Amino acid sequence: MFAARLPKRLPRPLPLLRRSVSSTPCRRSDALFVHRDTPYNNPKIPFEFTAENMKRAQEIISHYPPQYKKAATIPLLDLGQRQNKGWTSISVMNYVAKLLEMPPMRVYEVATFYTMFNREPIGENFVQVCTTTPCMLRGSYDILDTVCSHLGGIKPGDTTKDGKFTVIEVECQGACSNAPMIVVNDDFYEDLTPETTKKVLSAFAKGEKPKPGPQSGRHTSENSAGLTALTYHTQPYGPGEFCQPEFQ
The missing domain is CATH 1.10.10 (Arc Repressor Mutant, subunit A)
Structure with missing residues (x-):
């Protein structure tokens, strides 16, 4: 009785909806955490402190x-x-x-x-170019391009053929008020332009060490427009000045 009520043909199933799924291949790197012996880096090479x-x-x-x-x-x-x-x-x-x-x-x-430890040999002068947001807004990519082109067209991560310079791109070095900046070995060179960057690199290439700090002429991170606050006093307040008598 129930079979008689069933349709002679079952409805055709709806076609499956198909959509293509694309994915990019994973780019794996073990350079930071895997050691493989090389002729210049293996446990047989002796090392001890002087x-x-x-x-x-x-x-x-x-x-x-x-x-x-x-x-x-x-x-x-x-x-x-x-x-x-x-x-x-x-x-x-x-x-x-x-x-x-x-x-x-x-x-x-x-x-x-810690990325401060270099796992591969570097040049005599280690140049780190900051490209984080404050430096980027102040033209750090122009500085990076200047560094690479001035050193013979190398790319970040490369070492010059004469072994004098290695260049890398780094995150914030904590000198945002003096952006853009680079670090050469242990020293900061700040307030850079392409021209002053070339001067710094040329000095290192000659074996000289240019004066670290701002290359624009200003003192540390003082306002480049000059003093704009506390201008009504010729010198800083002395101890207790303008305090209540009991605190003087």
Whole structure:
């Protein structure tokens, strides 16, 4: 009885809606956290602190309780990097681990986490160009282009053929009020223009060290338009001046 009520033909199922899904391939990089032995970077290459740096290392370690001397990992890696011509090799890491009596893996974790530790050899002068927002708004990409073109058309991450310069693009260096800026080795060069950038690089190329700080002539980060506040006093207030008598 019920079968008689069923239609002779079942309705055709609706076609499945199909849509194409596109995806971009993953770009994987293990450069920051994987070590592979090379002729210039392998555990067989000896490394140890010089006598002078060993004294510095012992002084650094003495700042921490004996059971917490592993807290000296970062400053000792920095000391090793400076001795090793600006980069942290696997031998430097192993030496620091042995000196601090800690597993090498713990040192690897630190060295691969902080970008301040260079895992590959760099040039004699390490140029870091900030392109974060404040510097970008002040023309940092023009500065980056100037640096790369002035050094022979290299790209960020490259080293010049003569080994004198390595250039990288970095995030904020904390000198936003003096944007745009670059860091060369340990010094800040600020308030840059393409012209002053070339002068700074040319000085380093000659083996000279130009004066760090603003290259525009202003003092530190003072207002480039001159003093605009507190102009009614010829000198700063003295202690207790303009205070109630009981506080003078």
